Amino acid sequence: MSTDVPLERVRAQIGAVLGAWGLAPDLLETTVEAMVYADLAGIDSHGLSMLMMYEGGWRAGKLDLRARPRVVREGPATALVDAGAGLGHPAGVAGMRLAMEKALAVGVGAVAVRNSHHFGALGYYAALAPPRGLLGLVTSSTRDVTVVPTRGTAPVLGTNPLAFAAPAGRNRPFLLDMSTSTAAANKVKVHELNGWPVPGGWVVDERGRPVTDPGQAMDLVWRRRSAGGGGLTPLGGTAEMASHKGYGLGVMVQLLSSTLSGASFSPVRNRTRPAGSPDDIGHFFLALDPRAFREEGAFEADADLVLDALRATPPAEPSLPVLVAGDPEEAARAARTAGTLAVPAPLAEQIRAICGRCGAPYLL
């Protein structure tokens, strides 16, 4: 059961809670937009429903909502931003904006962010680039350690996501937003809730064998009952299907996001820092101005040729046309910007409880 809540009330609700927790008005506005983007794009796991996790981090004292992202190193084309253990969204927007400013000035901008927390859907930040005529690349490390390297039996990496956006002409911008694991942890949850078997190759057990039982998969990915063994596979799924490539991409994202910025590497952080320490995850933002390489408009015209050809690929099933990255999110947005968001009753109840605990009005 769910209720259709007008979007403006969803925005107001998130803002009311974040405000009651002490987030400054400008950072609050930024965060509300980034969170609602995820809900509108159909990435429900990264929007409104994240308030529960943020409350936990805030009450545990590891998420500092008074923090303000601060530029601590800067050059003509690069910067390092310290998120101050605050929410990731304001730091993410600051990082991407800074990378874009530098790209508009010198053709390319690269910004690293350290000491951050969860910042929602990466696509939100990458998607800021095309309206300015820029390409955007965003990567992030994650708090949770869930992905098992190829040939291995225990998780060492997070789902280490990557997003890339590029402007087009007739077509809407290209927007790739993906984890470097085969499946997102949330997909395993959906399979368990529905009692569906998990496709072999999404999850391995503590001996590296494929798991298809949804309950066992949940234990391995979410409940960690197996004392650290097993977890999600890197993109590819099995060695035969080239999971070493997804594994390599996950390491690339780790090095770009956390090692470059000086943020934590989760397995080491979990072992060496006191429980309740900030997550200290890192993000990386790259912006490129095609006008530094070609005449204005040439990139967009040629991008159209690529995107048109992809959409024109004859499909195996006529009812399932070939899509381009960003299409599923756009379809979700088209369905939802009728002006309401369907909020499941259990989620609404949890938000009501959060409001009760922090004194914010309940608005859903």
Added chain:
Amino acid sequence: MSTDVPLERVRAQIGAVLGAWGLAPDLLETTVEAMVYADLAGIDSHGLSMLMMYEGGWRAGKLDLRARPRVVREGPATALVDAGAGLGHPAGVAGMRLAMEKALAVGVGAVAVRNSHHFGALGYYAALAPPRGLLGLVTSSTRDVTVVPTRGTAPVLGTNPLAFAAPAGRNRPFLLDMSTSTAAANKVKVHELNGWPVPGGWVVDERGRPVTDPGQAMDLVWRRRSAGGGGLTPLGGTAEMASHKGYGLGVMVQLLSSTLSGASFSPVRNRTRPAGSPDDIGHFFLALDPRAFREEGAFEADADLVLDALRATPPAEPSLPVLVAGDPEEAARAARTAGTLAVPAPLAEQIRAICGRCGAPYLL
């Protein structure tokens, strides 16, 4: 049957042929190094054996061996290089070196290359970065159109490869070099030569169905007997195993490599330009200086923590330890720099014929 040929003779042989074709001495030296790197790293498909393809392109008049890479646009952090329809190796080295110079000056450098040809193994160019203390990212479009988008039945993309290298301290540099398809086209060839079934998910037919018969897979990927349908899958292999991610990465590589530089998009080039036109493929080079973000040495020390943890992952099979990207190439190099390269007899015969046709001495 193969002959162990001293490496110096392999180098001299490649140089003698390229010289007879008219490649200038400095570009020749660069090209020999890049080609021998591939043979030493175990990427046999991209080294000495490429001379046959290069000869074909040169004799067809589409590969211009008198061309010299030329910087046609330049800013403080970016550049566009025109390869002049020459071999890709000199253009690739010029592109990566320029990106590195800019990174050493302003923290990041981004260089696009257009009007290029095949340039061997991407890892060679990315691997130039760590010895200078830099991170390197390299992408390239390809001439051949072999990869079928998720849900589709016909190829639209190439294997669009990506390489990433980063320096470490105790560990050798991290070096990822991968195509964005599940399998390389050459792997399909190896399966056919050996009569091994092709793993389901590597190749689809003209109706999008998985193919396991090695002969049929060869037809679809190499011999194109099916009038354009079928081909390689993007990384992931099937929709259920998230091939939309590999597909999205392939498009990202296409946009970064060819659309940004103004090089061709192969399906459009094949349709609109006369047969025998230059391949006009594009490459993209990014270099990042970690010293623009952190104190000298901090990146390398933290990279060691990541690489050490990955190598320490308990393996499913004790005889198959968990590796880090670059390890297989390093193992091949260790086995081969005993000073010789095993040259199969049929390859040696083809090289002898090339020498006969261009008047170069046969040295293998």
